[in-house]
Amino acid sequence: SDGAEAESQILDFPHNVTDGEWYSVEAVLTNWALSLKLLDDAGICGDQSCYRKVLVQRTIVGQEASPQNTFIGGTLENPNSSSESSAFPFIGCMRDVFVDWQLVVPEEWLSDSAVNVSPGCSHRDRCLDEPCQNGASCVNLWQSYRCQCVRPYEGHDCEEEHVTARFGNEDHHSFAVFSITDDLGQNLSISMFLRTRRHGGLLLGLANSSSSYLHLWLEDGKVTVQLHNSEQLKAGRAVHDGEAHFVKVEVVDTRMSLYIAEQKQGEMDVGSVDVKAGDVVYVGDPLERSNTSEFGGFFKGCIQDLRVSNRRLQFFGLDASVRSFPLELMENVTAGCSGDNTCSGNPCLNGGICFSKWDDFTCTCPVSTAGRRCEEVQWCELAPCPSESECRMLQHGYECYSNATFLNDSTVLSFRGNGHILRNITTLSLKLRTRKRNAAILHAEEGSSFITVSVQDGVLFMELQSSPGGDSRQKEEVEEEEEENGVWTVSLSSRRSVSDGEWHAVRLFMTTPWALSSRWTLVLDEDVETSLSRKRGGNLNFLRKEVNIYLGGLAPEAGWSLAGCLGTVELGGIALPYFSSSEVNLPRLQEEQFLLKSSHPPLAGCSAAPVCEPSPCVNGECQDLFNIYNCSCADGWAGRRCDILIDACISSPCIHGNCTANGLTYECTCELGYTGADCEEEVDVCENHLCANGGTCLHGPDKYACLCPENYTGPICSERVEEVPWYIIVRNVRPKLPVSVCGDNIRNYTCFNGGNCTNRELSCDCPPGFHGHRCEQEVDECRSNPCLNGGYCRNLVNKFHCVCDMSFAGDVCQTDTERAPYSSREAAVLAPCLVGLAITAMLGLALAAAKLRERRQTEGGFSPRRLQAPGGCNPPAELGNTSISTLAERVERLV
Incomplete structure (x- = not known):
């Protein structure tokens, strides 16, 4: 109806139907509603709804039974229309078109009002031919395509850049x-x-x-x-x-x-x-x-x-x-974007070949050159230095570093600056090897300024006197300060000796090199501990002028000459070379240099005086220790030159024996019980002992004895002793301590070995050293093996006694008499004798008492000091510690 006054309603679906497949769509307009339905023949709806409906006003429908004009595929172009639906006409195919349930025949479409409509449905994806060039993306337009160009390309197929x-x-x-x-x-x-x-x-x-x-x-x-x-x-x-x-x-x-x-x-x-x-x-x-x-x-x-x-x-x-x-x-x-011909000006130096690249160039440098333009010559690859030196690259040149040998009678070397040194000289570094305790290493002076580096009493020493600022180019700046303070004198020494024949690295430098004056620091061998001057001093700029710098002495014929070796000395990082210009193969082009002025070249390398020629060692080998020698003497010889014959026995080589010298050799007569070339080995007499039944071997001088276990006796503990229980009635056999008869008129019992009666039923209070129901058992104090060093433990009443081996003494055999001092050795010898006498007396009393008994009882045999070889007579027997009582003493009523 009236399009200008009509209200628009739009229905759409979220589904994509631009995939070239056929779809069925139904749109229905009634009096009050507009509906759109996508028939799900292809199954694309899924969980989403394929039906849309919206209420419309009655004025939209109008009074006509059917629309006056039907547009298929698009509408007539209306420049005043702002409808979104008129923006993009349909591109594709339609079939089975029904309007008000009436089939629209295709022939009726192809009338004069049809624009760009053709029968059939011929279609091919135009983007399959990949018409878009230069990385552009193709958009299929059914009968054509459109290229979305990437920059910087344009054109229908993005073919133009x-x-x-x-x-x-x-x-x-x-x-x-x-x-x-x-x-x-x-x-x-x-x-x-x-x-x-x-x-x-x-x-x-x-x-x-x-x-x-x-x-x-x-x-x-x-x-x-x-x-x-x-x-x-x-x-x-x-x-x-x-x-x-x-x-x-x-x-x-x-x-x-x-x-x-x-x-x-x-x-x-x-x-x-x-x-x-x-x-x-x-x-x-x-x-x-x-x-x-x-x-x-x-x-x-x-x-x-x-x-x-x-x-x-x-x-x-x-x-x-x-x-x-x-x-x-x-x-x-x-x-276009062609680059300049950057090689036209021949930018590569020293024979380098130029290769041009866009607005730039590269140089292929010949051997021994480097840098972007081959401007840096690798001087050291051209072998400019003598063979005994090391070439080191500098920014615009090279220098030859080497060691030099200075002898007492050699010429002192002299150096001077070339007049082009501009840097401030605030450091001095060198390497030194010498045994001379007093010698000058470096000396230079100019007016009131001087520097001396020397060895004094083996210690490195520096003395510096320098004006602030160092030379005339700075005097105007510091004139007022110089009038007040004059010159500075600095003394500095190392904390360790350098006269030991070893190489030592020395660095001397101003602590604050940018200042006119500063304290100086000495570092020896990169030591953590450094030496710091107490006073402030100026720099070494006075050496930049025409000043003689001497190495190896104070000056020619001035004494204090150095005997030893020096590495290349550096002043402010500039070397004092040991080679003149005529001795190197290429010119040194660096601007700042010190030049060798001495007419006699130094002795290259580091060599010492031939102290071993001819050999000073009479009976030994000479060792060169850099300007001193040491003799390794043959056996029997001593002295600095191995010319003194020594007594072979002077070092007491025989540990346990007497030494007899026999020319350059000696012979040891060993003490009893020791063997070996130096009597260092103790003879083990128990190594193959015959002590049987668990008997313990006791060491003796050249012999051994057997300590038998309980119930065994004999020289080698091979004889068994019959054990007699304590309760067997034996006449005239008494307990070791008195007994007590306890009980009442109903029953009685006996407490042995000093046990006392108690109020408890049939029990005794035992004295120390005994235990048991009737105090009949003696406590074995030897059970814990208290005796040390193989000593034998004798169990006594409430105590024990250690019978020590020949070489030990003390309560528990803790003292080694062989290693004790002389005074203690006498006691160690007397103690076993006294113990032996005591044991012999005890054994005699035991034998006398045994003769009074009806039956002898023993608990093993032991020969403490009179050692006998196997097969001899049995040693004296020892009374056992088992308590025995007579029948009268043991009568008691049993419950």
Whole structure:
């Protein structure tokens, strides 16, 4: 009906039906509703609804029974219409079209009102042919296709590339100016492909009639942008590597962002920008070239596909029609991106071969040269130094380092500066090897200033007297201070001796080298402990002038000459070379040098005096210990020169025996019980002993004795002794201690060995040393083996007694009599004798008592000191500790 006043209603589904398959759709318009239904023949609806319905006003339907006009596939173009449905006409095929349940015959479609409609449904995906070039993506349009080009390509198939503009070719100033023909508003976008090797240069600017308000330039190889007078926004990565980089600047709602290769480099708030028609875009060096100085000069490189707010700025036209702002002016800008011929100026030095690359070059350097332009000569690879020295590279030259030998009668070396030394000399380093306790190492003086490095009493010593500032070029600056303080004198010494024949590294330096005066520090052998001067001193700049610097002595014929070796000495890092210009193979080109002025060259290397020629050792070998010798004497000889015959027995080689000298050798007569060449081995007489039944072997002098266990006796414990229980009635056998008869008129019992009766039933209180129900058992104090060093333990009443081996004494045999002092040895000898006598007396009393008994009882045999060989008579027997009582003493009533 009336389209101008009608209200629109739109129904849609979320399903994608643009896959080339057939679908069935039904749309129904009734008096009050509009419905849309997707018939799920292909099964795409799933859980989602394929039916939509919306209520409509009655005025939408109108009064007619059917629509007056039916449009299929699109509507007539109406420029005043804003309906979304009229924007994109249908592309595809339709069949079985019903309008009000009436089939619309295709022949009726193909009338004069049909536009771009053909019968049938022929279709093929045009993108299968891959028509789009240069990485573009293809969009299928049923009967055609559309290519979505990637930058910097244009055209129907993206076959055409934007022509690259070359700026600064052969270092010519270049620029181009474009005019803005449309108002771009307050949102701005600038993008381009950029290729350069320059660290700086103005890329682009925007200007109006009054001033430039946007600048884009390179700073340290990084893209930088500034809008109006805001802060600068600088990229985090550099782009001056000769590769193409995509650069984009965006200003959206007063916020500016910078991108490199689609990666955001930063953003910041800026003032609003308003690009209007009539403004200009200048690329490269603008007309007023002096303005580019603050941006690093003019730009040199290539720019491609430059766009401002998606409008092209074409330096050179394309065949494809694209919208571009007009080019107003261009100067020294060439098409393409060819680089300069950087090898035309022959930049490679010392015979290097130049290879050109885009706006740059590389040099293939010959052997012994290095650097970007082969400007650095590898001097040491040309073997300029003598064979006995080491070549070391310097910044613009080389130096030969070596050791030099100084003898007492050798010539002192002299050096001087070449007059081109500009650095401050605040350090001195050297390596030293000597045995001389007093000698001068280095000495130089000029006026009141001097320096002396020497060895005094074996200790390294430095004495320095220097004006502040050091030379005449600094005297004006320090004149007032010099009048007040005069000169500084510094004394410094090492904490250890250096006259030991070993190499020592020495470093002397100002603690604060930038000051006019400073305390000096001495470091010996990189020691943690350093020596620090008490006073402050000046530097060594007075050595830069025509001053003689002496090595190896105070001066020629002045004495205090050095005997030893020196490594190459350095003053302020500049070597004092031991080789003159005529002795090296190539010239030394470094500007700052010390020159050897002595007419006689030093002795190269480090060699000592031939102290072993002829051999000073009479009966030995000579060892050269650098300017001193040592004799390793043969056996029997001593003295510095091995000329003294020594007594072979003077060192007491016989440990347990007497020494007899026999020329250069000796012979040992060993004491009893020891053997070996030096009587160092003790004879083990128990090694193959015959003590049986667990008998213990006791060491003796050249013999052994057996200590038998309980119930065994004999020389080798081979005879068994019958055991008699305590309760067997034996007449005249008494317990060791008195007995007590306890009990009442009903029962009685006996407490043996001094046990006392108690109120407890049939029990006794036993004295120390006994236990048991009737105190009939004696406590064995030897059970814990208290005797040390193989001593035999004798169990006594409430105590024990140790019978020690021949070599030991003490309560528990803890004292070794063989190793005791002389006074203790006498006691150690007497003690066993006294113990032996006591044991013999006890054994005699025991034998006498045994004869009174009816039956003898023993518990093993033991011969403490009178040692007998196996097969001899049995040793005296010892009474056992078993308690025995007579029948009268044991009568008691049993319960």
